[in-house]
């Protein structure tokens with residue numbers, strides 16, 4: 334799990350995915366026939382078909398796994414050196430207090446994030462009820478204002494910091510959405526020995542701010558089949574009614590029926606279910622009422638594409654304690670590899 338740990342702990346806010354891209358490049362050395370970076374920053378990797386399908390050109394399969402994570406950009410530094418941020422991606426502000434952060438300034442600066450305002454000891458009844466917006470939070474890097482202004486400027490990325498950990502049967506850390514899927518894509522391709530497809534694995538940018546990288550990549554590649562790899566909600570924890578579980582952690586890779594951004598191509602759903610059954614890989618059909626994946630952008634590129642999403646069930650999504658069951662991670666890898674090699 335060293336690769337996943339490194340992926341999880343490497344910062345990559347939307348638009349600044351370059352460090353994550355480098356980690357992936359190192360890991361995939363020699364795995365693909367062609368590797369290039371498109372103008373938006375997505376990493377496009379081609380593994381050519383090894384089996385021929387008669388006189389036809391091989392079908393093109395595109396697999397998208399986004400590299401970015403929800404994060405922030407510096408929007409203001411005050412005279413005392415306290416930093417204000419703007420979010421890139423959706424945060425639940427209830428989870429933002431008392432966090433360690435990393436500011437990627439002229440050099441990397443560790444910091445803490447807390448809401449501006451009084452600690453509980455001196456807070457009024459009114460203060461305690463306050464619901465915070467991202468704009469209420471500040472970052473303290475523990476340096477004098479002058480020094481901070483030298484090192485940090487508007488537009489520097491800020492990410493939450495949390496060590497990767499193995500907890501019971503799970504792996505846990507920040508940015509499992511979507512580094513768990515990046516891990517899955519690389520490990521799946523490593524298992525594909527022979528394939529009749531030209532496989533394009535695209536590590537996309539800017540998914541968390543509206544699926545911005547996947548659409549142009551799809552436009553350029555014109556795939557016959559487009560697959561998004563992403564995390565999804567596993568609401569199998571207390572306080573959530575059974576009918577809103579979406580997926581159960583540990584019960585298998587999710588084969589998505591629909592979410593807020595796409596409806597999976599029915600024949601692809603059937604095809605993945607068939608492969609899962611044949612290979613005895615646990616799976617669950619997934620329907621997510623809100624939210625979306627790169628499939629939403631891929632489906633609507635050019636004149637439309639057949640798309641599907643394979644999902645990795647994830648507890649506490651969009652927090653720094655995202656938890657993924659090891660069996661689901663391996664199941665997602667095995668299903669994708671089996672389907673591509675079939």
Ligand SMILES: [Zn+2]
Nearest residue numbers: 510511563564
């Ligand atoms: Zn995601």
